[in-house]
Amino acid sequence: MDFSRQKRMLQYFWIDKIGNVLFRLSWHLVHAIIYFCYFMMAMVHGLESHLISRGLLRKYKYLHISKINYLAIVIESEEACRTSNVIQLLQWVAALGINHICLYDNEGLLKKSKDVILDKFDGAILFQDTHENNMLLDQPCMTLEFVSFSDGKEAVARAANVLLMKYIKSGAAASNLGEQIFSESEMSEALKTVGSGGPEPDLLLIYGPARCHLGFPAWRIRYTEIQHMGPLKSMKYGSLIKALYRYTTVRQNYGK
Amino acid sequence: MLFSLHFSPPPVIAPLPFKPLSHVPHHHHHTLNMLPSTHVLKPPLCSTMEHFTLNHHGKGGEEEEEEVDQTLPLGLRREAMPRHVAVIMDGNRRWARSRDLPVRSGYEAGARSLRTIVELCCKWGIKVLSVFAFSSDNWFRPKVEVELLMSLFERGMQEDTGIFLRENIRVSVIGDLAKLPEALQELILNLEETTKNNTHFQLIVAVSYSGQYDVVQACQRLALKAKHGLVEPGDIDASLIEQELETYCSEFPHPDLLIRTSGEFRISNFMLWQLAYTELFFAQSLWPDFGEAEFLKALLAFQQRRRRYGG
Numbered sequence: 001m002d003f004s005r006q007k008r009m010l011q012y013f014w015i016d017k018i019g020n021v022l023f024r025l026s027w028h029l030v031h032a033i034i035y036f037c038y039f040m041m042a043m044v045h046g047l048e049s050h051l052i053s054r055g056l057l058r059k060y061k062y063l064h065i066s067k068i069n070y071l072a073i074v075i076e077s078e079e080a081c082r083t084s085n086v087i088q089l090l091q092w093v094a095a096l097g098i099n100h101i102c103l104y105d106n107e108g109l110l111k112k113s114k115d116v117i118l119d120k121f122d123g124a125i126l127f128q129d130t131h132e133n134n135m136l137l138d139q140p141c142m143t144l145e146f147v148s149f150s151d152g153k154e155a156v157a158r159a160a161n162v163l164l165m166k167y168i169k170s171g172a173a174a175s176n177l178g179e180q181i182f183s184e185s186e187m188s189e190a191l192k193t194v195g196s197g198g199p200e201p202d203l204l205l206i207y208g209p210a211r212c213h214l215g216f217p218a219w220r221i222r223y224t225e226i227q228h229m230g231p232l233k234s235m236k237y238g239s240l241i242k243a244l245y246r247y248t249t250v251r252q253n254y255g256k
Numbered sequence: 257m258l259f260s261l262h263f264s265p266p267p268v269i270a271p272l273p274f275k276p277l278s279h280v281p282h283h284h285h286h287t288l289n290m291l292p293s294t295h296v297l298k299p300p301l302c303s304t305m306e307h308f309t310l311n312h313h314g315k316g317g318e319e320e321e322e323e324v325d326q327t328l329p330l331g332l333r334r335e336a337m338p339r340h341v342a343v344i345m346d347g348n349r350r351w352a353r354s355r356d357l358p359v360r361s362g363y364e365a366g367a368r369s370l371r372t373i374v375e376l377c378c379k380w381g382i383k384v385l386s387v388f389a390f391s392s393d394n395w396f397r398p399k400v401e402v403e404l405l406m407s408l409f410e411r412g413m414q415e416d417t418g419i420f421l422r423e424n425i426r427v428s429v430i431g432d433l434a435k436l437p438e439a440l441q442e443l444i445l446n447l448e449e450t451t452k453n454n455t456h457f458q459l460i461v462a463v464s465y466s467g468q469y470d471v472v473q474a475c476q477r478l479a480l481k482a483k484h485g486l487v488e489p490g491d492i493d494a495s496l497i498e499q500e501l502e503t504y505c506s507e508f509p510h511p512d513l514l515i516r517t518s519g520e521f522r523i524s525n526f527m528l529w530q531l532a533y534t535e536l537f538f539a540q541s542l543w544p545d546f547g548e549a550e551f552l553k554a555l556l557a558f559q560q561r562r563r564r565y566g567g
Contacts, residue, residue, distance in 0.1 A: 153494040154493075154494055156471060156497065156529075157493045157496075157497055160492045161490055163475060164479050164489050164492060165489060168483065168489060181479050182472050182476055183472065184469065184472055187468070210533075211537070212531075212532070213532065213536075214532070214533065215532040218471075218531070219468065219471070219528065221522075222524070223522055224522060225521050226522055228536070250521075252522075256394075256396045256397055
């Protein structure tokens with residue numbers, strides 16, 4: 001009996017060993033399959049981007065660029081110093097017929113490079129030089145707006161102070177929380193007063209590793225389409241075309 | 257993306273329980289550990305797998321018992337879970353239309369989806385879930401549809417009060433509640449009061465809400481405080497505005513992850529201020545179809561993407 005028990009135990013021992021080896025093989029096989037799938041997806045993506053760039057995919061040949069009145073580009077601050085990449089990107093966008101662009105990075109590095117960037121585009125003007133948003137969109141030449149974190153939450157705080165001073169000076173009698181003192185349109189006007197009242201972009205492209213808009217002026221992106229493009233250093237013309245094309249096919253209900 | 261894949265070391269299976277033979281070398285005891293290493297695989301397309309542990313309590317040798325989190329699916333790390341998840345629950349009407357069902361069915365299916373996600377959040381250690389139930393713009397929908405939604409909110413709050421109390425869930429409702437029917441306003445106040453001391457999980461429901469409205473009402477509160485001498489004019493800064501936003505009712509007012517369903521790539525006036533550094537995940541499925549598998553995908557994507565904050 002002892003012998004049969006020992007025999008059984010030996011069997012269990014070998015089953016366990018073989019099972020362990022098989023499990024490890026399965027584990028590696030699953031990893032390899034997933035790795036292969038992602039490899040293929042990356043190849044397909046790269047090939048598609050190349051074909052789009054060459055104009056070989058019919059779907060992307062004719063973009064209804066007129067749907068994009070105002071384009072915003074968010075660049076992560078670590079990559080915002082890659083001025084040559086930024087200029088290349090702007091050249092692509094301009095070549096496609098988009099003339100009104102807002103450039104954002106959190107730390108304001110693009111603001112520091114604005115003269116270098118503007119020099120590369122004949123006739124391009126700074127957004128601040130125009131007066132009203134409707135005049136901006138009528139400008140035939142390229143307009144570039146440079147914004148940073150100070151044009152976001154900090155600008156809202158400055159605008160709130162403007163509204164507050166107006167409210168106190170008006171001597172209004174509202175004393176409970178339920179009454180409306182300010183409206184959203186008044187806030188929009190106050191933001192223009194403090195120099196942060198740009199138009200709402202139709203499309204916002206994010207270049208960076210994280211899929212977030214990094215503090216772009218929130219007041220202006222209520223209904224903005226947001227597309228994550230990956231790192232700036234890996235930017236591809238085909239990916240840009242694809243993002244713009246996708247935007248032109250979108251239909252918004254605006255909540256209705 | 258491709259070359260960030262790293263193979264986790266394969267797990268080691270625990271030996272079956274048996275006495276070691278005298279002539280066979282003694283083996284160390286191991287546990288089957290399905291927890292991932294620091295390098296996580298890209299999310300598989302399948303849904304969850306439970307962790308399990310085999311412990312060997314045999315004689316001799318050391319006994320290793322690792323504590324395995326049995327509530328987290330494969331690949332998720334508890335220390336990297338978002339504390340606050342926000343969801344734009346889009347696609348209920350499209351879901352109903354695609355099935356030739358009335359719009360009501362879409363919203364009811366959406367409510368079931370919400371219950372599932374709340375349950376998963378509680379189980380997986382997410383502390384706050386904010387959901388965009390009804391925006392300021394939705395008031396422009398057909399009156400019949402708006403009344404239907406109001407009645408669904410009322411019914412949902414009444415029916416689920418027991419669950420909120422039992423599961424220690426705090427419910428907060430944000431938005432311009434003055435526009436809601438009075439009965440619903442009263443129900444909301446009662447529910448908030450009844451659950452205000454619950455601490456396990458917070459559900460924030462945004463009704464009649466817009467991000468711009470939230471900022472404006474925060475500025476209004478500050479204006480009233482200034483009028484009463486509590487705040488100096490000119491002292492208003494981003495931090496003070498932050499404290500007056502409606503999401504300040506939460507321990508974690510800023511979402512770490514925003515999920516929007518139905519394949520739309522925008523935030524539609526939801527928590528504009530709060531989403532500055534929030535990871536955005538746009539899911540293709542419609543909200544009633546957004547279940548555990550999709551939620552897991554979003555969380556895995558959140559945990560894997562390199563997250564950087566500005567400044």
